[in-house]
Amino acid sequence: MANGTLLYAQSGGVTAVINATASAVITTARARRVKVLAARNGILGALREDLIDTSKEPLASIRALAHTPGGAFGSCRVKLKSLEADRARYERLLEVFRAHDVRWFLYNGGNDSADTALKVSRLAAEYGYPLTCIGVPKTIDNDLAVTDCCPGFGSAAKYTAVSVRECALDVAAMADTSTKVFVYEAMGRHAGWLAAAAGLAGQGPNDAPHIILFPERPFDEAMFFAEVKKTVERVGYCVVVASEGIHTADGTFVADAGAGKDAFGHTQLGGVASHLAARVKDTLGYKVHWTLPDYLQRSARHIASKTDLDQALAVGKAAVDYALKGMNATMPVIQRTADAPYRWKIVPANLEDIANHEKTMPAGFLRKDGFGITAAARRYLEPLIRGESPPPYGRDGLPKYVVLKNVAVKKKLAKFEG
Amino acid sequence: MANGTLLYAQSGGVTAVINATASAVITTARARRVKVLAARNGILGALREDLIDTSKEPLASIRALAHTPGGAFGSCRVKLKSLEADRARYERLLEVFRAHDVRWFLYNGGNDSADTALKVSRLAAEYGYPLTCIGVPKTIDNDLAVTDCCPGFGSAAKYTAVSVRECALDVAAMADTSTKVFVYEAMGRHAGWLAAAAGLAGQGPNDAPHIILFPERPFDEAMFFAEVKKTVERVGYCVVVASEGIHTADGTFVADAGAGKDAFGHTQLGGVASHLAARVKDTLGYKVHWTLPDYLQRSARHIASKTDLDQALAVGKAAVDYALKGMNATMPVIQRTADAPYRWKIVPANLEDIANHEKTMPAGFLRKDGFGITAAARRYLEPLIRGESPPPYGRDGLPKYVVLKNVAVKKKLAKFEG
Known part of the structure; x- marks a missing residue:
């Protein structure tokens, strides 16, 4: 068992495959004998010290996350401001991390989350607290910078x-x-x-x-x-x-x-x-x-793309690898190496290059009349929807989605008002 | 080759599996060496003598209909009135049937279509024209009388x-x-x-x-x-x-x-x-x-129920059987013989008992507070969504739905204004 705890949190609008990323994070960490806590309702859970002990979930449930949509630990729409404007909350995060011996923080979200992860890592350095912060990409909006596409x-x-x-x-x-x-x-x-x-x-x-x-x-x-x-x-x-x-x-x-x-x-x-x-x-x-x-x-996990699922799993696994290697303030991103046949790999990117940037659609993807897409857009998009990976179905005709127990970790700190 | 032609038409709102019924109708008739024409856009095609020669479609396309949503020959929202009020149109139908030697008319729709099929059969009898009219059930509304449930x-x-x-x-x-x-x-x-x-x-x-x-x-x-x-x-x-x-x-x-x-x-x-x-x-x-x-x-054919698909195919096959046996003014309906394990069979029902009736939900299916369903409703509904039968997918990540050629039959009559 490695010393310290890995804290995982989901952020922003959930997707059909963000739980697949969670599944990969937890199974990878378990295989490396690293303890994983999850923050309930994203960063709010971290601020409230409302943490979930994922070791209480059987492996079958963690695996089932890979075919379950939604956000298994809860997510939230909360954006922390600058270090100066929101200093009390950033410090509270460090306090909670310290109380639970969190050495690796994995924040699964979009631009805002990359920004938060980056700021937490800076504050930790300022205070000399040993912490590795990793952003894990997720968004159906596909607007994250650097990565070729976004899981979800x-x-x-x-x-x-x-x-x-x-x-x-x-x-x-x-x-x-x-x-x-x-x-x-x-x-x-x-x-x-x-x-x-x-x-x-x-x-x-x-x-x-x-x-x-x-x-x-x-x-x-x-x-x-x-x-x-x-x-x-x-x-x-x-x-x-x-x-x-x-x-x-x-x-x-x-x-x-x-x-x-x-x-x-x-x-x-x-x-x-x-x-x-x-x-x-x-x-x-x-x-x-x-x-x-x-x-x-x-x-709609029932019609998920196999490519997307594979990438959601891959960023989760890489995030743990990067964390344990101490690759602070990075994000595992998807790099496309070929269109046909489509090939991709996971590479590290600096959170600094991702935080608060927004990827827009290239002008060359829109037809001149503005009413359709070009061949270039088709080349980019088509591999991303390729492949099927339906969830298992029950005798009742419905997908077998898992609901976790989400057992709370005992609190160690006073309540935080903020 | 049996003498005469079988005419098939789709009516009203289409469903994820009405084309499966069409597929079963055509493959069953082909196996019996019966020529099948389809009316383009439902009963309008019959009135306009706008008929499609299904023999021009390769068997693979007809089979692919079983996994293609929509209405492959077109459907319409047109309700014929009473024999008296709409006599000219009913007579036109008979005229078109005679011109193309239509001996079997299969009308795939809901209550209104059952009513139309019934009236056409009565008019044919009045004129001494040998015609067998069969209603084939279809509706997502599940409101057809007699049948336990409706394909779609x-x-x-x-x-x-x-x-x-x-x-x-x-x-x-x-x-x-x-x-x-x-x-x-x-x-x-x-x-x-x-x-x-x-x-x-x-x-x-x-x-x-x-x-x-x-x-x-x-x-x-x-x-x-x-x-x-x-x-x-x-x-x-x-x-x-x-x-x-x-x-x-x-x-x-x-x-x-x-x-x-x-x-x-x-x-x-x-x-x-x-x-x-x-x-x-x-x-x-x-x-x-x-x-x-x-x-x-x-x-949403991609998430079709296997039970529903099986029943859509079964009513199509039975409709041809009933037609060729001369079981005039009937409809193959679904009879539930057991809830658990769910069992059903196809039996003939009289169009007279179906036309213009509407099946409402039994009062015992609604919870007392009116905000949910009862165990009885669950028992009835659950088998109907059971089983998966996804369409085949292409390399492009999309379902392989077929679009027919829909080759028109040469017209023999003058244009009908009505």
């Missing part, structure tokens, strides 16, 4: 492409007398990565999706209507995929167009798909339907 | 239960600092069958879905809020599944609450989930998210 994205991308292909077949069958325009709303506030993945559902100009709307291009309603009309007249129907984050040239989010209060003072929630569908109905007179998959797209 | 429902039910289990894991992980109430909108205007299927996602009182809202019970907002609050306080979050058809005691659809025109005169589309989510946010102050899967739930 491939599965959400596969869900998107498969769902769009399927509903397009439905619309095609009914278009003669029913729905002619169908709008699919994809997650992606700042970058259109998931909307782009929908483009994998079809190939030719008559294949769905016929129109993709990206936050990277200003939304022009008149041009959109013209394209919808042209498509319906040519194909008989039109499948539109819209990023939640599309906005007009002046920066107004299209999703906010329907949001606000109604005549009774009741809240109206926004939404790109419902708004676009309503506008198409009003202006072009077509029968419309729309879908908002929301969390379904990031929790 | 089991797969949509499985999609629903799996999706709710998955997104509930997501919400559970994030609830501490993010979404506390999640609302899932299920199809079902008149009957809450799909919402009920969501109940399979969990077992105990703390398992999602915590609240199911059925069109069978009047919606009472105050009671709903109280239940949401109680659940969030007990469990930490609350997953709600709402049928699109829920309404208040006076019959007002909740989905219409947000529908209408906004201040700019723009259409606002309705929706149960977005409305409930907004009301919960306003009244209880919880952070909310919601999903509207819409067509995704009925086209």
Whole structure:
């Protein structure tokens, strides 16, 4: 048994495969006889000294995490500020780490988490506390810098492409007398990565999706209507995929167009798909339907990408390796070494190069007209949704997802107010 | 080769497995050396004499229909009226049948289609035209009379239960600092069958879905809020599944609450989930998210139920058998012979007993408080989502769905205006 404890925490929006990373972290550490605690609800658990003893979970449960979506230890949406502005909380983290002999801190999240891990490592150095901080990549948004792609994205991308292909077949069958325009709303506030993945559902100009709307291009309603009309007249129907984050040239989010209060003072929630569908109905007179998959797209472990799963497992294993080697302030990232056949490997990157950077979609991935993806985008995206790795199913027809016991570690410190 | 032609048509909303029925119809008929034509876009194709020669499709394509969602020949939302009111159209159908020597007419749809098939058979008898009309069951709504369940429902039910289990894991992980109430909108205007299927996602009182809202019970907002609050306080979050058809005691659809025109005169589309989510946010102050899967739930062949697929194939095969035996005005239906182990067989039913009837959910399937399903409902529903039968996937990570050539048969008649 190595001296010291490894603390693992999940951060931000969960994915279909973040638990696979957790599974790899814990099984790798166990094999190296390292004790693993997990913070309940991400960094909050670390601040609250609300820690989970993963050694209380049988190996079968830890292995089952590899096919279980969600965040098994809980996650949170909390961003620590700068070392100066949030010093008390950073110091509290060190205090908790010291109390539980945490020598390795693995923070599984996106840009913000990389930043937090980096700052904790700096503070530890300042105080002379021996700590190795490792960022572990995760996000369906695919917007992490340095890494070629992010674990979590491939599965959400596969869900998107498969769902769009399927509903397009439905619309095609009914278009003669029913729905002619169908709008699919994809997650992606700042970058259109998931909307782009929908483009994998079809190939030719008559294949769905016929129109993709990206936050990277200003939304022009008149041009959109013209394209919808042209498509319906040519194909008989039109499948539109819209990023939640599309906005007009002046920066107004299209999703906010329907949001606000109604005549009774009741809240109206926004939404790109419902708004676009309503506008198409009003202006072009077509029968419309729309879908908002929301969390379904990031929790659909049943249609996870094998590539994505493999990478989620690989970053978890590498994170423990890096930690035990003392490779402080790094993140295991995915490096693509070939497109065809697709090859990748895990390499270390400096958290400094990742924290607070955001990877946007290359301009060369968007078609000139802004309504679709290019061959270059297809080359990049296609390997990421490749392969299936369905969960085991029970006799009841449902995936056998595991729920952990999550036994709390006895607290040693006073309550923290902050 | 038997004398005469078998005409197959798809009707109403398509499903994940209606093409499996088509596949079984065509392969069974081919094996019996019977020529099969398909009507393009359902009964409209029959009226327009827009017929497809299925013999032009290779056997591999016909077999691939068994794993392809949508409606391969096109479907339509057209209901013929009574024989008296729509006599010209019924007579046109007979005229087209005569021109193409159609001796067997298989109409794959719900209540309305059973009614149309029945009327066509009566008119044929009146005119002394030798025709055998068979209804073939299909609907995700599960509201067909006589049959124990409807092909198409089991797969949509499985999609629903799996999706709710998955997104509930997501919400559970994030609830501490993010979404506390999640609302899932299920199809079902008149009957809450799909919402009920969501109940399979969990077992105990703390398992999602915590609240199911059925069109069978009047919606009472105050009671709903109280239940949401109680659940969030007990469990930490609350997953709600709402049928699109829920309404208040006076019959007002909740989905219409947000529908209408906004201040700019723009259409606002309705929706149960977005409305409930907004009301919960306003009244209880919880952070909310919601999903509207819409067509995704009925086209998700990738998560089809094996039971459902088997039944879709079985009714297709039986329909051809019944047709060739001259069992006019019948429908092959599913008879459940045992719950555990689940056993079923296909038996003939009279179209007269099915046409224009609607099967509602037994009162004993709803919990007394109206917010969940009973053990009896579970016993009925669970076998229907059992088993997996994923489609084959390509190297590109996408299901290999087939698109038919749909070669038109040369027209023999003048154009029909009607």
